[in-house]
Amino acid sequence: MRLLDSIFRPPPSKSAALAKERLQIIVTHERGNRRNSPDYLPALKKELLEVVRKYVPIDQSQVKVHLDREDGYEVLELNITLPEEEQRVTQPRPNDGGA
Amino acid sequence: MATIIVVTSGKGGVGKTTTSASFATGLAQRGYRTVVIDFDVGLRNLDLIMGCERRVVYDFVNVINNEANLNQALIRDKRVENLYILPASQTRDKEALTKEGVERVLNELKVGFDYIVCDSPAGIERGALMALYFADQALVVTNPEVSSVRDSDRILGILASRSLRAEQGDEPVKEHLVLARYAPERADRGDMLSVDDVLEILGIPLLGVIPESQTVLQSSNAGVPVILEDSSEAGAAYSDLVDRFLGKSLPHRFISTQKKGFLQRLFGGS
Numbered sequence: 001m002r003l004l005d006s007i008f009r010p011p012p013s014k015s016a017a018l019a020k021e022r023l024q025i026i027v028t029h030e031r032g033n034r035r036n037s038p039d040y041l042p043a044l045k046k047e048l049l050e051v052v053r054k055y056v057p058i059d060q061s062q063v064k065v066h067l068d069r070e071d072g073y074e075v076l077e078l079n080i081t082l083p084e085e086e087q088r089v090t091q092p093r094p095n096d097g098g099a
Numbered sequence: 100m101a102t103i104i105v106v107t108s109g110k111g112g113v114g115k116t117t118t119s120a121s122f123a124t125g126l127a128q129r130g131y132r133t134v135v136i137d138f139d140v141g142l143r144n145l146d147l148i149m150g151c152e153r154r155v156v157y158d159f160v161n162v163i164n165n166e167a168n169l170n171q172a173l174i175r176d177k178r179v180e181n182l183y184i185l186p187a188s189q190t191r192d193k194e195a196l197t198k199e200g201v202e203r204v205l206n207e208l209k210v211g212f213d214y215i216v217c218d219s220p221a222g223i224e225r226g227a228l229m230a231l232y233f234a235d236q237a238l239v240v241t242n243p244e245v246s247s248v249r250d251s252d253r254i255l256g257i258l259a260s261r262s263l264r265a266e267q268g269d270e271p272v273k274e275h276l277v278l279a280r281y282a283p284e285r286a287d288r289g290d291m292l293s294v295d296d297v298l299e300i301l302g303i304p305l306l307g308v309i310p311e312s313q314t315v316l317q318s319s320n321a322g323v324p325v326i327l328e329d330s331s332e333a334g335a336a337y338s339d340l341v342d343r344f345l346g347k348s349l350p351h352r353f354i355s356t357q358k359k360g361f362l363q364r365l366f367g368g369s
Contacts, residue, residue: 016289019245020296027252027300 109250111221125341148323163200307340
């Protein structure tokens with residue numbers, strides 16, 4: 001393709017070719033990111049929060065969900081920060097205020 | 100039932116309002132009852148491009164807030180029959196564009212119109228999201244330039260995930276590429292992304308290529324949609340675009356320099 005271009009086109013400044021190459025890389029990357037943080041992540045996070053809350057009072061900011069994709073495999077990373085020992089309750093509580 | 104078309108781009112200054120004005124005018128010229136809505140709350144400009152800025156009394160937000168009814172806010176175009184403009188408000192309160200409010204106004208408009216053209220603001224904030232949310236089809240306006248192409252791709256992602264059609268799992272929003280400010284001689288020299296380059300990257304069907312043209316600025320100076328300047332290349336390109344949108348199969352003009360035009364035809368790159 002490059003060869004054909006160089007025969008049929010006058011010596012170009014090639015900046016358009018560079019633009020295209022850069023765009024293809026960044027656009028592919030960004031599309032990948034879009035598909036990688038799928039719609040179910042917010043719902044997953046919400047449900048996890050509800051489950052954990054049955055046992056430990058935590059709030060939204062203490063649950064972190066992150067999906068990573070590295071060539072060919074995906075890693076779902078969950079990070080739930082539990083509160084200090086004295087704040088914990090052993091019995092399920094209907095509300096999580098106070099303590 | 101009216102078809103809702105959003106004119107969007109992500110990036111600013113690529114020709115959304117110019118395209119909205121000419122596209123809506125072209126549809127109305129062909130006999131379709133058409134309304135064009137400015138979604139750029141706080142920075143209205145469609146009125147200037149359409150040349151009706153001195154006739155704005157009530158606006159889109161007034162209608163949403165029930166401070167005026169649609170008949171009071173709609174501006175009837177004086178040049179083209181069947182064409183109406185719903186201007187944006189100049190208030191800075193973007194929160195005024197609620198999903199419920201926009202939906203109610205669109206539903207009301209759907210009764211009396213064939214086409215509702217939504218002129219989106221730049222960016223991906225509320226105004227832009229509201230402009231595309233109810234769309235059936237989208238004109239994605241792109242310039243042959245890296246930041247514009249990237250932003251268009253971003254908008255395509257949003258159309259595919261955050262529109263009502265996407266949320267309801269309906270048939271997706273139908274996407275059309277409008278490549279504006281194209282300079283064929285620069286593309287031929289390799290200084291500018293070509294039509295084919297942009298098509299390859301974005302991967303959506305091409306509705307029209309609008310050549311870079313002095314007439315666009317001149318007609319915006321005068322408040323006349325450029326499609327009405329039918330002797331100009333940009334005006335003719337918009338006319339073709341409207342015909343293509345309505346189903347006519349027309350070759351793309353103004354995408355190659357004179358010499359190259361022949362080669363292009365020879366190799367089928369219509």
